[in-house]
Amino acid sequence: MSDSLGSGPVPVPPPRVLPTTLRQRLAELRGPTVAPHPLDARALAALAANPGCRRRALLDGAGVDKAALATALGSPAPFGQSxxxxxxxxxxxxxxxxxxxxxxxxxxxxxxxxxxxxxxxxxxxxxxxxxxxxxxxxxxxxxxxxxxxxxxxxxxxxxxxxxxxxxxxxxxxxxxxxxxxxxxxxxxxxxxxxxxxxxxxxxxxxxxxxxxxxxxxxxxxxxxxxxxxxxxxxxxxxxxxxxxxxxxxxxxxxxxxxxAVTRRQLARLTRIEDIAAALPEGTTFDVERRSGEELTTAVESVDAAYAPECLAACELAFHCRGRARADGAVEALGRSVRGELGGLTTVEDVLAAARGEAGDPSDPTVAALRRAAALRAEALAGAAAVRDGGA
Ligand code: SF4
CATH class of the missing domain: 3.90.320 (Lambda Exonuclease; Chain A)
Known part of the structure; x- marks a missing residue:
């Protein structure tokens, strides 16, 4: 069978058997006595929807129970079935x-x-x-x-x-x-x-x-x-x-x-051994053996790619949203807003550019922000004049 969307089935080798050292490393990450949390199609579809998130790729690949981890971090998962x-x-x-x-x-x-x-x-x-x-x-x-x-x-x-x-x-x-x-x-x-x-x-x-x-x-x-x-x-x-x-x-x-989209996105995921290799020595997400503070440090040691869509798809969404907001990251405003803002990566940078305190005026994003700020100031002044005139 072939089709225009994804070119039909392609010969794919069977899944490889993980090397023993990687299996041991993944077991350390979730906790030596913790059984791996199975990765289901719903989780895979969500993973494919956010292929830039190394944090989720690692936690899912290691079989970490993200709902238990989110609870231990003090930000329980926002969903579940009764x-x-x-x-x-x-x-x-x-x-x-x-x-x-x-x-x-x-x-x-x-x-x-x-x-x-x-x-x-x-x-x-x-x-x-x-x-x-x-x-x-x-x-x-x-x-x-x-x-x-x-x-x-x-x-x-x-x-x-x-x-x-x-x-x-x-x-x-x-x-x-x-x-x-x-x-x-x-x-x-x-x-x-x-x-x-x-x-x-x-x-x-x-x-x-x-x-x-x-x-x-x-x-x-x-x-x-x-x-x-x-x-x-x-x-x-x-x-x-x-x-x-x-x-x-x-x-x-x-x-x-x-x-076709899922196949492409899954192929883009970084291999978990590469992500695991970049972790500090001794990192683990074992909720039985680590305090909330230690777990926070462990989670923050892996890059995330938060977007509001995470709220409907990932158990760590409240934790990652809190961090993104605390860092003033524009990702918390949504992928489309993030895309519009070009090189401005924090809300502070965006506000400074809009106020004319920073940014290159020839940059179309900076120019658009200043125009928007001027229009807003004009509208507020007009509203104040109407209010004062009516008083
Ligand atoms: S909630 Fe956090 S860990 Fe989950 S996909 Fe979003 S950024 Fe990644």
């Missing part, structure tokens, strides 16, 4: 996949493949994907995909596991489901608990689901290039509750654009 929402989501997902995925297959054939009849109950293979450890589950998933594709049958892979190398470290990704069709096409299925009302859902939530699904498609393509007759569909089936019921409905989301 237990009730979690249980409701699980119940909905179980309903969608019930009876060997009969209803799911009907939604899929209706929206993606209306020419093909939906498989009858019992015609869909649901392979057992259980195995020991992530490597075992990844291998089991790849085998199930190969077998179903070779057999030319319908198959529903419930919570398969794929590996994707990110910044030199393997990340394991688990979509809600992947459907194999008899013609060898593989389709990612994403099941969400937000409603689809009159056939459409919240655009921001659909966008986030599309970015997440694009990561799954990238990981699935790794397996597809090694499987004869397989083709990964760039259209993802998004299943949501219909209106305000718990009946499933679905729409098809084309993720070619998100896939």
């Amino acid at each position: 237990q009730f929402a979690f249980m409701r989501g699980n119940a909905f997902e179980a309903k969608v996949k019930a009876d060997g995925g009969t209803e799911l297959m009907a939604l899929l054939t209706d929206l993606i493949d209306s020419s093909a009849p939906s498989p009858l109950p019992g015609e869909v293979l649901v392979p057992d994907l259980s195995a020991a450890g992530p490597e075992g589950r990844t291998a089991r998933t790849a085998l199930a995909l190969r077998e179903a594709t070779a057999a030319g049958t319908w198959a529903l892979l419930d919570h398969p596991l794929f590996a994707l190398e990110v910044a030199g470290s393997p990340a394991y990704l688990e979509p809600d489901a992947v459907v194999v069709r008899p013609d060898g096409r593989w389709t990612v299925v994403e099941i969400k608990s937000f409603p689809m009302i009159d056939g459409s859902a919240d655009a921001a939530k659909v966008g986030a689901a599309a970015r997440q699904s694009a990561v799954y498609v990238l990981a699935l393509e790794r397996v597809a290039v090694l499987t004869e007759g397989a083709e990964v569909d760039h259209r993802v089936l998004l299943v949501c509750p219909k209106d305000f019921s718990n009946l499933p409905t679905a729409s098809v989301v084309d993720v070619r654009k998100q896939r």
Whole structure:
């Protein structure tokens, strides 16, 4: 398969096994007794959205629990899912996949493949994907995909596991489901608990689901290039509750654009060994063994690239925002404002340039700031004159 957005699947080597020394270093960074926090597709999509942030790349690559770290820093994460929402989501997902995925297959054939009849109950293979450890589950998933594709049958892979190398470290990704069709096409299925009302859902939530699904498609393509007759569909089936019921409905989301962007951004990430090598000796993010002050020093030893978008995507957002504001960094105002301000990197520099106390007047940014300051002073003077005249 090829397309104009991202040039289709490319042969990608399997994720490398990390050298022992790097594995030990990453274990030291998160704490020797702390299990690595898994990197999921949501986190990867957020990482890809901010590839300039070495701090996030290192913490995610080392498997540090950023929510626990943010709490230890005194700036707890601003988001999370309630237990009730979690249980409701699980119940909905179980309903969608019930009876060997009969209803799911009907939604899929209706929206993606209306020419093909939906498989009858019992015609869909649901392979057992259980195995020991992530490597075992990844291998089991790849085998199930190969077998179903070779057999030319319908198959529903419930919570398969794929590996994707990110910044030199393997990340394991688990979509809600992947459907194999008899013609060898593989389709990612994403099941969400937000409603689809009159056939459409919240655009921001659909966008986030599309970015997440694009990561799954990238990981699935790794397996597809090694499987004869397989083709990964760039259209993802998004299943949501219909209106305000718990009946499933679905729409098809084309993720070619998100896939191309994510692939490009992930390739730009600095390798974690390079970031780790630049850290001061003895640095660790172990919340069990370090005080808040020591953790702050450790976190600040890695460069960040804060932007207001972090507030919706990263557990350390409150901490990084506080630091950016304290430093007067213009990044705290947003990427577009940062881009407009050229070489002026702090709010203090910007105000000084606007007041005419600093900056090169021939610089278009400085000239624009002075013009804006003059207009503001004029408007304020006019408002004061009206107020005084009316008094
Ligand atoms: S909140 Fe901080 S660590 Fe997270 S992505 Fe933004 S700048 Fe990086």
